[in-house]
Amino acid sequence: MPTIVDVVLEVDPDSVEVMRQRIRAVTNLNGALSFTRLEQIPQLHFMSMQIFEDDHFDPLFVFENNFDGSADTYWPGVMAQLSDDLRSIFACTKKAKEGEWVSLFQAGGKDSLVPFIEAHSCSPSAQHFGAVANSLPRILRDRGVFLDIQSELGGTCSKYRQWDAPGVHAALRQWALQKYKWLQDPEKPTTDQATSTYKWSTVRPVMPWLVFVFVVIAGTLGSYVLHRCGILPWQGMPSLGTIAAFAGRFTLTLIGSVVVMVVILILAAIAPYRALRRLEESDFSQGRPPLTLEQLKLFAGQEDQIVQNHLASMVLVKPGMLRAFLIRNALRALHFAVPIVAWDGYLGSMRTIHFAHWTLVGNTGRLLFLSNFDGSWQSYLNDFVDKAARGLTLAWGNCVGFPPTRNLVLEGAAHGTQFKAWARQSQTQNILWYSAYTDLTVNQIIRNASIVDGLRKTSMQMKEAEQWAQLL
């Protein structure tokens, strides 16, 4: 399972420029951009560092980490490469000057930074993964297999085109087994196992509670109904007439109880719903977020260098108890629902996000959004508008300046032009951004993995083989 952790720290305002330089130094090798050290971190998919500056707050440093497995196994690998850099970067934060941490950042300090990192780590409020079954070693391994197959097939596929699809599979498997002995062993975990683990990852921890609540409700309701119907199980087998009468009364009572419960729920929801609608109609929004040519040039200069792009955004949460309640629960709902509905990487019909997450920071006063996605900013934001507007509106609709919403999920992001300008304005440039596979989209990762999964199969029937051959 992939994991996302942000380290979020307030920056000493006087040290912002120093911090910026130290972050840049992480990837600077003799004046050129170099990711060699980051490539040595065995679980790391994407990493970013940025400083959010805001007129109302001291600058905020956000260190984004998207990796395989748990934080316990990840941080030692990071420390082996970046310990000195991180020590000098963290030294620019306000926390580094506070009581217990001061000694960590004194000149020549060598104590582990991990406790400091753990103390200031945030887990996402809601997150999404594109290729959840694919660990970094597997992604890199499968890319190698894909490229080798492309060379083996060549432009004309002359060695393979005399076969039918199952024959192509068999011949390619035979060729691949010579090269990759590991294809004879089963994948651990298999794609299906890894996907299934993820799919139920948010439900599994609360399952005992759900069962408990269900049993209590069903038990209470059942006893009540039996009692109302005058049937007591310990009084022996009732007659057929009694059973028929009981069944009639039971059905009526059950329907009555459900109706009463629904009515109570509706009545209870009316007041909060009306309060929400009042807010939605009276909240201030930002019709034309100011964007200067200079800002846009900076983003354009940074974007579209590889097949993926990065987006880092921070917005203020709207004030008031209802909004605070709504945003926490909207993100909680997304946290639970995303693995169940988007386990295959598709949000609606879009599968372009590798790792994305929302995190409430600053005592839930600000909402951070970080995303590592395929294609251009324009195509990503258009996908949001066209294919995932409701989910986005649910998460971002409680934030300051967001386009007007209706019933939490309607309108909002569907105001395309306005939403895109709002999103752009909320963004900050990353100072460091690293991708472990600059040439792979989510679709390509899954395509490569499916090819390898197919190669492990000893034989294929025609239909399956044809579908597999289409991936080559």
Place this chain on the structure above:
Amino acid sequence: MGSAPLTVPAATSANPEWKPKGETAADIQGIIVSAYPKQHFAMFMMVRFPASPAAGANGWLAQLAPRITDATGERDMCLNVALSAAGLTVLGVSDDVKSTFSIPFQEGMTTDNRARFLGDAPATWRWSDCGANPNCVHALLMVYALTRSALNSAVADEAATLASFGLTVAGQILLQVNLGPHGERREHFGFADGISQPILVDGNIPVEKRALNETPVGEVVLGQINTYGTPAVGPIVATSTMAAQHLQGAAMEGFLDLGLNGTYIVVRQLKQDVAKFWNNMKTASADLLDDSRKPATDEWLAQKAVGRTLDGKMLNPAGPVDGNSMTFFASDPTGYGCPITSHVRRANPRDGLAPTAKDTQDMINATNRHRIMRRGRIYGAPIANRYVDDGDDRGLVFVCMNSEIERQFEFVQHTWLLNPMFGMGYNESDPILGARCPYSIPSKPVRQQPMIETFITPVGGGYLFLPSLRALRYLGALR
């Protein structure tokens, strides 16, 4: 590719096509609503304004405005004009007003970031919209005529008028029409072109009631309702007595609408190397098998690269399909007919990228948010022998109109045409427009992947503003 249709099979349409009426028809430049199908002869005149004194440019626009072809009816001779951001500066448009124009238009096509995004190398271009380029175009005068002699005399008249205002013609491109055996317009490689076009309809028609190619008029015409259900945002100017004589009120209090009934026009001069194309098709197809598993021909490969037959029919596993109303998901999901990364599928994927059948309508709706109205034509004479390079300069002047350059033209160019990972591609590009790369042709039992060379090189281009007649009169009166 992008020349306009002459004889296009009628696309399935559920709603009447948008036609400007009354004042709007008299305010809108004719090229927006017509490709001038009868005017086979055209000249693009690249006009350069002197840096100072610049009043000549305003005077020229003022006298030009009454002669500009509007949308009220057919004319024998058609005249339209568009301006670059650098041109607006010379005309005296203030920085405040310029900042209300679309950002790509303000920046121009050739900035470093944009060139990288569009896959261009504009350092050697013959002309552009960049103010720093010595061959910067300030205005593009588009002249269309029924005969070559009528065109020659109109161009001579326009050149004389320009000279009388102290303006120079930095360059001219003579546009041709090359008709195929069925009267269809063909580009230099020999393919029928300009078949896929959006059909503009009233922007208030909800998306679920629009047919496949129907697109809200605001996707092309500024100030009209666009795909998001709001008026397409164009430039505005602060209200003044002079401006109020020409322009209508804008949605914002205190401003007048400079963009209303105008559009942004994208022009790219694309040089085509016809002999290189056909020779590459010949060598690259040498060891391939066609759909019936016989040795492939150069025409088979060329048609697979374009995605249509030479006479314009869409490739399909069941045989070529006429017209522009075909979708891909149901009849050709895997691209055995029309390859997924072929030119036409990249340029307009319709529902072809939908992951499941239930996503097809959403995918069509999303695709239709990136439509462009094309008005391109070829330049240079057709080649005599397509395998022998005669050294002539020929190609296509791609022209398209859209109200949001980033979401329409640039999206099509970057996210679809040149996207290395489009569809099932891995480090591929558009087989016609893109740079040298392997091209995957879905085949049975397994894909074929010839190496496709570079045949098309942009040699000039720019983002221009095609103003309404009112806006033109206002700009003429600025100094």
